[in-house]
Amino acid sequence: MVEGPQAPREASCLLDAEEREYLVGVVGGGPGFDTILEIVAGEEFREFLPPMRLAGVAGLDPADVRPGEPLLRGVPLYSSYAELFARHPDINLVVSLQGGLCSKALTAAMPAGASLIDNTASFILCALSHAVSVGTHCRMRLDHQKLLLEAIVDEVQEDIALISAAGKVVDLNRNILRRLGKTKEELVGRSCLDLRSGPDDPSFCDPGDPGCPFRLSLTTGRKAERLHTVFGADGRLRYYRTYSYPIKDAAGQVGHVVVFRRDITDRTVGEISARQAERIETVGRLSSYLAHEIRNPLFAASGFARQLSRMEDLPQKAREKAGIVVEELTRMEALLKQFLEFARPVGGIVGVADVGRAIGDAVEASRSQAEGKSVGLAVALASDLPVVTFDPALLKQCLVNLVRNAVAALPGGGLVTLDADRDGERVRLRVTDSGRGLSRENLENMFSPFYKGGQCENGLGLAMVKKVVEDFGGAVEAVGQPAGGCALTLFLQPALAEVTPDAPGVRA
Template sequence: MSPERLPDGYCLWELEDSAFCVGIMGTGPGFLSILDIIFNPAVADFLPPMTLAALAEPGPEREKLGDPRVEGLPVYETHQEMLRAHPDINLLIELVGKRHKVKSIVAGLPGHVSFIDHTASFFLCALNKFAAISARCQLNLDNQRVLVQAVLDEVPEDILLLDRQGRVVDVNRNVALRRGAPKEELLGKPCWDVQAVRDDMPFCHPETRDCPFHQALRTGRKAESLETRVSKEGRLLYFREYAYPIFDASGGISHVMVMRRDITSRTESEKRAQQTEKVGVVERLSAYMAHEIRNPLFAIGGFTNALLKSPNLSEREREKVRIILEETAKLDRILKEMIGFSRPGSEQPGEVDAASVAREAVEVLRAGFLPAGVEIALRLEEALPRVKAHEETLRRAMMHLVTNALEAMDGPGLVEVSAGLSAGNVMLSVRDTGRGMSQETLERVFSPFFTGKGLGKGKGYGLGLALIRKAVEDWGGRVEVASREGAGTTVSLVLPPALALP
């Protein structure tokens, strides 16, 4: 760039095409440091590119010419010879150490050649030391960064570093693996997008202002919350989310670190224990009902039958007595069903053919009344091992699940009953294509007596599913529920093979 085109207050270092072709006079103090500056890549961060073209007037310390970095370079007796032989030299560094020669040297230099004498070269030597210190600091910083990153990458939780706008600045390896994308693709995205557990649903709404991130940003203190989400498979997930403000040198919040921990397994165990306790209350209530309610029902039924045989009743009175008898019989059936489900342990379990139980449930319901347009499909794997269970309780459980699946259909659809192997266990599953459950319903589906509009026509799983799970767990198995609104529900009874149990 020509001088007349240079902007006011320009710096040579800032020019894109600035580079120096260097010629060195003498080998006095600072010679080796100047070589370090020219040949050290670390100095490139502080100075424009520099190449060494030639040497002149080596003086009494010619042994320095043995340095491998100057081996093969032309050496001239005078700097004038060097400049004539290398007209591309635009920076001359004088290390002869004779001040009386400086003025004469400067006076004879071509206009395009800059000049640094041996006293000013001190600053270049100082720059070399600074670059060396900077390199060591950078190495230490890199080592610390690698160590911190290694520690964070080994943490199984999601860790995100966010700016004040909630955009991702950095994430640990767990986040990248869960999202199936390299870290670079996640940087700059909003946190609610990166934390998503489903492709079709961000982790939270962008306008949410009561999440831990915003709380930490407002208060300058650690914040946390318990979050629940539904996975793409329809499974209910539980998360504990923490947010930690990070302060800059002036005391302001520059970033917020968010850590999200999946506590699904722990929370499910806690909820299972709580619900087991609730079912225990139901069992005691059932025992009370068996003793305190069933006997009066027998008395009511007996006296009602006697009244029906009386010749003194009018036809209208006889019809009323008949209704009393029918309603008493309904109460007795409900009581028997409740007692049967609430005390599965009272019946001795044995080895049961799970596939036959599933087939029987489908055949009974196919023979009955099915909603218009609803089909029942049966999928059974061959040669399934027998499971340890109480056959009648398992049969009632399957009938209960299939009935609820049919009631969950608002129109044409499919209820599929299947039996197969999964991870060494026998799995009986009932899947429907009905309305599915909301997240709130899915959270409470195992609570005794809970019903929801999304679970059948106003009936729901109620007491049944809670007691089914207790019975299955008494046999050494587990119950799994997966559901999404508009995508149906799947309830699975996972039972270990009979030979796997003592």
């Protein structure tokens, strides 16, 4: 009869099956004695071996100095293994390190059920000790490297998140926790969409957006990046750069994505401001050249056209055409004057201006235009405003430009408010309208010369304001929202205490 194939025997380990403590007796002090003591007493071996306790040691040479070993403190020493076994009949593991000892005699004398590890097999325990020591050293180095990496990542002033392929947060750095005001335990395991602090905060991942860096890295297995531009709650534009890096598993599949997000607002605003300043400087040089080249022939042509328009012996139609020429040349003269004003350096002008008086003059100069478009003008001034370092006539002209720009943004009527207060050591002067709002392009380019977009068809008006204010040591800021409204703010330097508000602006 042929027997069928037998079922394979289930592999088992005695140490796994028996959850008991081993009471160890050591016989002899041969090679490996110190290692055996460390294995029995050392906590680092509990991960690999069951609990062990040293019952006693037999057969040590009386002249051996090792009885003073710290690991032998409190451990009874016996002259023979027979005495050891007699005093500790519950020993269940015997380690023999005595060379030349007959294992049969030792086995016969051992307590019933005890196991024997002789001096030949003890090298396995020595090898285990060496492996554990190496592993402990490696673990310490890994722990050190982990702490170092965590410290570096946490000190980076950017958002860093490890996100699984399913879009769940696996880990994140302290910068995100600080911004959201939450603990790591609250966010790990949540959707990466929960890492946003508000509607003006770009998402770390958006599975529905084909341009999302997280999604691109997940699908292509390559690095991706993106620039986000959003309107902040304060009406200012904020700029973020997001980078994503795929992490592949052993099979080459993308299992996680590391997402870095950097707030580059300050740098981007500085670059935009530098570009605008360069354009303004270029236009200033070009304006000066063209104005001087065109002014003389333009004035001559304008004079002749006026004479022709007044000549009685010319036909009526000829005089009408001459009048049209006069009107167009007059418009060109006004544009030329604007060019000259733009090109004129103001760094040599010294003076002080009263903010309240400048606002009042600008309102009166703009009132007829505002009333013609059903736009109301409101003024709000803080008390005790200091005078500012500025030419009074130029400050009035800057405010007139801002008010006219705001009125132009209200074709259906509305309200323009002029207010002034303190902003730290500076004087803050703001012109706000209730208009149709600004797009991102409007907000970025409204101070560029001749920019036309939305409400910002300002020619040199706003560029002139920016140039003049900065020449006097101030700053200009624009904020707005697509839903409506815009505010243009001048930050001006207070005048020195010894300068009085009645001092006129004079050229140095």
